Amino acid sequence: MYRKKPSGKVFSTARFLIPLLVLVLLILAGRAFVNAPEALGYLQQFTISQAPASSSQQAVNFLKGKTASLSWIQGSDCQSGISAYLASAVANPSAALVGTGWVNPLDGSLNSSSKNDCMPGSSSMDNVIALIHSKGGMAYLTITMDTDATWSWQQAAAYIDHASSNSTYITPIVNEVVRGHYDGVIMDLEGVDHTYPNIQQLFANYNQRVRSAMQSLHRPYGIALLHKLSDDDAYFNLNAFENWHLLGRSADFIVIMAVDQSYLTPGPTASVAWLSQLLAYTLQTMPNMLPHIIWELPLYGNTWHWANGGWVFDGDVTFADAQQTIGQLLPSQIDTSASNLKDSYSPHVEYTDSSGVLHSLWYFNGIGLYNTIVGFWTVLAQEPQFANSHAKLAIAVWWRTTAEPEDFWSHLDTLY
Secondary structure, eight states, X not given: OOTTSTTOOSSOTTTTSOOOSOOOOOOOOOSOOOSOTHHHHHHHHOOOOOOOOOTXXXXXXXXXXXXXXXXXXXXXXXXXXXXXXXXXXXXXXXXXXXXXXXXXXXXXXXXXOTTOOSBTTBOOOHHHHHHHHHTTOOEEEEEBOOTTTTSOHHHHHHHHHHHTTOGGGTHHHHHHHHHHTOSEEEEOOOOOOTTSTTHHHHHHHHHHXXXXXXXXXXXXXXXXXXXXXXXXXXXXXXXXXXXXXXXXXXXSEEEEEOOOOOSSSOOOSSOHHHHHHHHHHHHHHOGGGGGGEEEEEESOEEEEEEETTEEEEEEEEOHHHHHHHHHTOOGGGBOGGGOBTTOSSOOEEEEEOTTSOEEEEEOOOHHHHHHHHHHXXXXXXXXXXXXXXXXXXXXXXXXXXXXSOTTHHHHHHTTO
């Protein structure tokens, strides 16, 4: 899962490689083990519904608290995530958890990440679920797959194919929701072979089945979508397996990953202008879902260095790390013509290190991210589908950590 870890997210080194046209023949390892007996009853009675979310249901209904916000906490950074969450949980209690919903594509079983550090001597995140509930929030199970290191894109596509018609593959998701007392599910599969036959329809069918299972449990269901500006944009090889028109009818709400705007050249991780382009594509493909969309924004920045006549993407940088880097720079190292540390939206600096290598660093501070949200809300409020629904702007943030800009939450709370 690319976005869901500090060392690599949507834009991995393989982002522009066209998946090989080889379909992997999977040998099913057997039916998924059923941990909760009552789960079978739920699966036997659900029927697929393709209806969009009710007009009376707004994205804010899926997020409890003063603000319509969703924090993402990942198991591998759990202790830091919990600390950051507690600092803003009074007004922002809802969270999605990444750590117990890792899919094995061979049989559909779910696994807890061995890197989870939420509880000593355990890979469980049950303590985080209990914490979220104690703060009055909703805890969402994030379903994802490690196609960055463990599984291939072809295996991910084949899993979707099997799960789109076989309820056995849905059973583990239902089991974990029941067992862990999750309040809902967010599907976040990434790294899927877009050349797999009929993958867009298969992915929609799969989501419809999971959504129907969640309806039987009376839990809301959401899908996290990779950012897309057109049907065939610059990131086609990453996002082409997702058909927004079909998926907009396959969930109660949608999370749009409005992160990682810049990659080839230095720039902001998200900007008002880019968010407006995402909005335009949303209106083109799933306008009725507009009041039911959660816009995921980054609490981090990115860095680049210059080599062989071009910029090379280095990866994510937290707010704390950005501040440390900037604090160590001498004035003579900074290219003032290409830097603006007081930018109202995304502060940035271009500098030369002690080895003579040129770097560019862009990041969000609290007020910059807040200004971006306010600017986008102004654009969003002009759309009748949103304004007439009387919905709040619902946001999610990736990811919660003590290295985030702490003052962001106090700014966000003033929005509502």
